Amino acid sequence: MRPSVCFCKQMQTTAYEVVNGSYVPIRDTKQPINVNVKDEVPVAVPAPLEGVGAFQKLPMVMPSVDILFSALKKARRVSATKGIANIAKRERNRGAKQLDALMKELAVPLRMYKENFPNKKTLHPYERSLIELTLGDGNYEEVLRRVDTLRKRVVSVGKEHASLCAKSLTKREAEERLDEGRKKIEEIFNSEGKAVDELMHIAKTLRAMPVVDLETPTLCLVGAPNVGKSSLVRLLSTGKPEICNYPFTTRGILMGHINLSFQNFQVTDTPGLLRRHDEDRNNLEKLTLAVLSHLPTAVLYVHDLTGECGTSPSDQYIIYKEIKERFGDHLWLDVVSKGDLLTDTPVLFITEDSNSDTSELAKYRRVGPDGALRVSVMTKMGIDELKTRVHELLITQLSIIKDGSTEEVEEKVVVPKKQFH
Structure with missing residues (x-):
């Protein structure tokens, strides 16, 4: 007996429709199509966004x-x-x-x-x-x-x-x-x-954890401990965080809501960040980094140059530069709080050496980052402008969220040669 040779060609199971003269695969909503055809470029399908709640x-x-x-x-x-x-x-x-x-x-x-x-x-x-x-x-x-x-x-x-x-x-x-x-x-x-x-x-x-809606623009207040984030949350939103003059008043993620022009937005107050490496941070600080890392938030970064918060302007500057470098892809607004207490003379802590200041740090001591808005909760200085800027920031984020949810992923399908006649 002589061995017989049998040639088997793989059966094509993908259904196609003709669109503008090209073959486009028809999506199967029940299960993904597993295509294993030689010389065909695999189609990258993005994973669906996981929800919260x-x-x-x-x-x-x-x-x-x-x-x-x-x-x-x-x-x-x-x-x-x-x-x-x-x-x-x-x-x-x-x-x-x-x-x-x-x-x-x-x-x-x-x-x-x-x-x-x-x-x-x-x-x-x-x-x-x-x-x-x-x-x-x-x-x-x-x-x-x-x-x-x-x-x-x-x-x-x-x-x-x-x-x-x-x-x-x-x-x-x-x-x-x-x-x-x-x-x-x-x-x-x-x-x-x-x-x-x-x-x-x-x-x-x-x-008891606050629920964050990924489809609703969220403003996240970030900064060193006791710089005035909670006061601004109370002023801007329905959130009522505890306000005391000691570090780490915020012992978790606190949520509030803003209603502007018949639109609802979220505001979250986060624990303060200290100047240290990530491995040395406590769980409160890590909660702040988790919000910035995993949620599509706009950042309202709060600076206190008065020396009242307990963190020197020099340390705040270093913290700020690090966070801005890591999360600079977020929409961003800088605010200098307690503006009614600021003087023309920069605050120097006893541990600081003003002679070693760079020109950028010296400028930060006086007015904060470039474009920072100076406000005061006590005198309401700059509050109206802050609300306007926050509204513009959240409207921008809303448009980004809508564009991201409606944007269609372009797919290129390469039809194997001699597949169709």
Whole structure:
């Protein structure tokens, strides 16, 4: 016998339509088309933008004590199957059914928590950062793992003792097996139920996080601690952050809203930044960097040259240069706060050496960055102009967001040679 040679040509499964004399693939909305044709250029399809708001969809978590009490109460109401005349058989049937019911009443909510709390990897990068910085890196996953471990132990012990109860030979033995199984499940839930209480605290913490709408222009106030960001947020928006004369008054991300010309905008107040490397920053500072890194915000950078904030103008200048270099692609507006307290003489801290100043730093000490707007919350100096500039900034950002959402991605499809005749 001679071997036969068989030639197989790959079947084309992509559907095309003719547009202006060219072949254009028809999009499949159900699943992406996997094309594997030689000499064809792969089409780059951009990944869809992940949304935010997962924290508001978290389930309500009951305290572990309430879950156990409710499960015990419901399980005790379970009766034996009707029609069993033998006392021993009836008692072991009742005991097995009660243990099975107790197991299910405890396992069902635990399974629901595990399934409805999102995987951190699937979250928007901003919300992922909030989890890590607010709860600690790895704590979120660890608590969910412990809740699932508790569920598995309850199911295992419940099935084991329900089986033992079903094999009882006497009424007394069935009752003892029932009591033994119930006590064992209670001990496990009481000792390991703290994971449920921790998950309840996590849910409350995350649900309290401010919701940022990616389709709504957002103004983010940035600067060193105590430079007046919170005062400006109260003045510009509906947000009511705490205002005190000490560093790190803002202990999280605070949101407010601005309504200008019948349009709604968002304003966020962020914790202050100090002059240090990223690895040395605390979680409050990292929250600010997370907002700038993962959200499409316009930046209102606030400078305090009066010396009242506790961070020297020289340090503020270094912080500002670093942040402006890293996030200069954001829409940007510089503001010098507490303008009513400024004098013609630049503020010098005892640790500073004015003789080593560059001309740029010396100018910054006097008037701040080029184009900075000088304002005062106390005297309302420059506030009207600030509101106008902020409105213009947000309108510009709104147009950018709209252009980005409606812009179509151009795709080039190369049809393999000799594919069509």
